[in-house]
Amino acid sequence: MSAFHLLLPLLFLTILFGACSGEEDRRAEDSRIPDGFGYVHKVISDARYDIRYYTEDNFVGARVDGYLAPVAILTDEALAALKKAADELREQGYGIVVFDTYRPQKAVDHFVRWARDPSDTLTKQKYYPEVDKADLFEKGYIAERSGHTRGSTIDLSLYDLETGEEIDMGSGFDLFGPPSHHDSELVTPEQAANRILLKETMERHGFLPYSREWWHYRLADEPYPETFFDFDVQ
Template sequence: MSWIARFLPLLLLLLLSQPLRADQPAQGGFVYLDQVLKSARYDVRYAGSDNFVGEPIDGYATARLILTREAAAALVAVEQDLALSGLALKIFDGYRPQRAVDEFRRWASDPQDTRQKSRYYPGIDKSTLFRDGYIAKRSGHSRGSTVDLTLVDIGSGAELDMGSTFDFFGPISHHGTALISVQQTRNRETLRQAMLRHGFEPYSAEWWHYTLKTEPYPDTYFDFPVQ
C-alpha cells in the first residue's frame, strides 16, 4: 500500500477538523493553501500582469491559491517530505476558474497579441498553442486538484534551477528533455519524485504541472472566483 493510500485519510481528517474561517473558498470541499502549508512560497502570476497574457486574468481577484481538501492534504505531505532535504515549495497556480481558461482561449485566438512572446514562447508560433496542448478549452486546474509549482531552498527562498521558467512554452519544459543540464535534470527529478511519492502525477509537457491521481472531482469544471 502506498504512502498516500495509508495516510491521506488521516491528513484529510486533520484538515476537516480545522474550524472554518470567514475567508473560506466559496466552494465547499476546497481550502486556501496558505491556511494549511507551513513553509510554501507563493507567486500567483495570474493575479497580476507577470504572465504569458500580460495582464490580470479573469477569476483571480486575489493573490491566493486554492485546492481541493484532498489535493491540499497530499501537498502537506510533499512539503513535510521535502523539508527533510532543506527544500520548500513555491507555488504558482492551483484551482483555476473556467472563466480564466476561457480568457486564455480568447488570447490564444488573437494572433496580434504577442506582447509576451519573447519571454514565454519565443520559439513557438502562437497559432500552434492549441495544437501542441499549451492552451485547451478545459483545464485540469478547473477540477481543483492540479497544482503548478517548483522547489526553493528553505532558508534563502532561492528557486532551484529547472532549466526553464514556469509557463515557458517549448520542448525545454518537457519532462525528459535533453536540452537541460545534468543538475537541472536532477532538480526536476527531485520535485517529480516527491510528488509521485504522495499521489500526484506529472504532465509530460510541463515540468511544473501535477495532478492528484485520486482527484475528488474528475468530471467537474468549477468556475467560482478566487477571492
C-alpha cells in the first residue's frame, strides 16, 4: 500500500475533526445570546466594527458594564433589515461601520451613574464640549431606558469600500451637541449629503432616525418593544 493511501484516512479524520470543531465553536458562540438574536458579523461579512463601549474611548472613559467582547448583536428582524441596507450601500461603494447595537440594561445603568456624578468630566472636551453634564438627561442624550436594550437599534456610519476610509459625517460618534443633530447647520454640504445617504437608505429598510444623533437608527417594527434585555455582549 502506498504512503498516499495510508495518509488518506488521517487526512479525512483531520478534516472531519476540524469541521466538528468549527461547528462546536459556532454553537458555543450562539449559546451566549438568546433565541431571536444574532451576530452582525455572521450576516454582513464586510461590516467594520468600532465598539467603543468595549474600550475606554467613550464618554464614560472606561469599559462599560456588560461589554465582554467587541461584537455586535441584533434581533433577527433588525439583522435582516440591516443586511438589506448594507447590500444597497455596497452597490454604491460603501460598507457599514458599527459602533453599537444591542446594549444590556446594566450598561445603561452605568451611563446613568456616570451622568449623575458631576465631578467626573474627564471626557467633556471630546464628547460633550458644548453641553453641561447636568443637562444630558434633559436634552435626551442619556436616559434610564434605551432602545438599544430592546435589541433592534444600531449606531453606525459608513466607510469607502475602495479606500477603506471612514466617510466624513461632520461630527464623531457620541458627540453630544448640535453638530450631531440631523438638521445641524454646523456641517458642510458634503457632510450633510453623507448623512442623508445613510438616513434615506436606513429608512427604506424600515429604520427610524433619532433627530439628535445622525448615527442612531431603530427598527420601526421591532419585535420586543416593551422588553429591556440584560444579557452580556459576548
